[in-house]
Amino acid sequence: MNPPDKRDRILDAATKVFAKRGFFSAQVADVAKRAGVAAGTVYLYFKSKDDLLLSLFDRTMRDAIAEGRAALQSLNHAATPVERLRHIAHVHLARLGRDRQLAVVFQIELRQSTKFMARLSTSSLRDYLGLLRDVIVDGQRDGQFRSDINPTLAAKVIFGALDEMATNWILSEREYQLEDDAEPVMNLLLGGLEAKGNQP
Amino acid sequence: MNPPDKRDRILDAATKVFAKRGFFSAQVADVAKRAGVAAGTVYLYFKSKDDLLLSLFDRTMRDAIAEGRAALQSLNHAATPVERLRHIAHVHLARLGRDRQLAVVFQIELRQSTKFMARLSTSSLRDYLGLLRDVIVDGQRDGQFRSDINPTLAAKVIFGALDEMATNWILSEREYQLEDDAEPVMNLLLGGLEAKGNQP
DNA sequence: AGTAAATGAATGATCGTTCATTCAGTTAAT
DNA sequence: ATTAACTGAATGAACGATCATTCATTTACT
Numbered sequence: 001m002n003p004p005d006k007r008d009r010i011l012d013a014a015t016k017v018f019a020k021r022g023f024f025s026a027q028v029a030d031v032a033k034r035a036g037v038a039a040g041t042v043y044l045y046f047k048s049k050d051d052l053l054l055s056l057f058d059r060t061m062r063d064a065i066a067e068g069r070a071a072l073q074s075l076n077h078a079a080t081p082v083e084r085l086r087h088i089a090h091v092h093l094a095r096l097g098r099d100r101q102l103a104v105v106f107q108i109e110l111r112q113s114t115k116f117m118a119r120l121s122t123s124s125l126r127d128y129l130g131l132l133r134d135v136i137v138d139g140q141r142d143g144q145f146r147s148d149i150n151p152t153l154a155a156k157v158i159f160g161a162l163d164e165m166a167t168n169w170i171l172s173e174r175e176y177q178l179e180d181d182a183e184p185v186m187n188l189l190l191g192g193l194e195a196k197g198n199q200p
Numbered sequence: 201m202n203p204p205d206k207r208d209r210i211l212d213a214a215t216k217v218f219a220k221r222g223f224f225s226a227q228v229a230d231v232a233k234r235a236g237v238a239a240g241t242v243y244l245y246f247k248s249k250d251d252l253l254l255s256l257f258d259r260t261m262r263d264a265i266a267e268g269r270a271a272l273q274s275l276n277h278a279a280t281p282v283e284r285l286r287h288i289a290h291v292h293l294a295r296l297g298r299d300r301q302l303a304v305v306f307q308i309e310l311r312q313s314t315k316f317m318a319r320l321s322t323s324s325l326r327d328y329l330g331l332l333r334d335v336i337v338d339g340q341r342d343g344q345f346r347s348d349i350n351p352t353l354a355a356k357v358i359f360g361a362l363d364e365m366a367t368n369w370i371l372s373e374r375e376y377q378l379e380d381d382a383e384p385v386m387n388l389l390l391g392g393l394e395a396k397g398n399q400p
Numbered sequence: 401a402g403t404a405a406a407t408g409a410a411t412g413a414t415c416g417t418t419c420a421t422t423c424a425g426t427t428a429a430t
Numbered sequence: 431a432t433t434a435a436c437t438g439a440a441t442g443a444a445c446g447a448t449c450a451t452t453c454a455t456t457t458a459c460t
Contacts, residue, residue: 108311109312
């Protein structure tokens, strides 16, 4: 059938409705209408409204991780840790920058309760931080990165910085390419704010 | 009077109830009960449940900014930009680390809708980022900081990093002092991840 | 015909909010 | 000093609107 799959159609509709009205104000009936199905049909595919949001998260993370893997594969296998970190930053911001509604759901709606946050931080997000950490450890091993830095902490800092860029982008009135933040952010994180002490 | 103020008591109760049950699941009646007043009384002091959350935010930001000002005053007036940034990071994390329930409300509950987020990002948070930015501009002027870095972006990166530390702390099972993250985070942000190119 | 998928009206539980009423405390009058 | 009148803060039962969810019925397909 041409329309991909009813379940997917409902998830797409949910993204739009949640992004626009917020998860709690959004009504299941609106999601159904937008997906072109009846309210009851939603419950043939999802256990509850909560399950809808959680499933949205799961589907997106699965897609994102697949995309991330593919992107890293496409890199020259001899890519340096620096190049790999820059690449991750680009992919991260490009993905969110491509779909504002998805970004709203991810940056805001998914974080509305400790329940969802806990789920979020113990699932694929953990893997994502782990991925960053591994790259950093590599860089430390071959001397490109300072070894006096805790790689787990550095991964969080990088994630926090990218996350803040995404949230700012959503709330900003201005129209700009989120991905364009990747370069300057990584320049700062890699090189540091302090001027190198080259007093001649 | 011994009990500070009825309005304050209600806000304190709201912090606890919102932190525990989440804003949407929390019932106004629970907040009232915890504050030791009747449900209707809440509406003598606040327009609506939303107003309760917003007022909570306003009161806390007012307190935090006052505390931040005082802290900066207490610094030697000749403090370098580096010292000032480190100081801000400490105060930021110390404040959240002192009261986990308040931290939950700030890091999670307040971010549950674009409505609150917008309010958040156009109010005192704007001033806070501006404060960071000013310190960075100072540092660039006297050559301590790289001048090829956009100070506004750097302010966001610093904020994003601290914010991520706070969120991680809330969701972590481990018990640790949030403020202890201030030093390593600022070491990373100031010095950068890359090893200085001193190949002998 | 028989099965599965889909429907959408009806249900029922859940609160935010209101407001008629109470009551403690204050003022005024005798 | 005593009583009466007044005030407005506080109460909490009741209201009413909102939705998530269900399920008896219909539709579509083999």
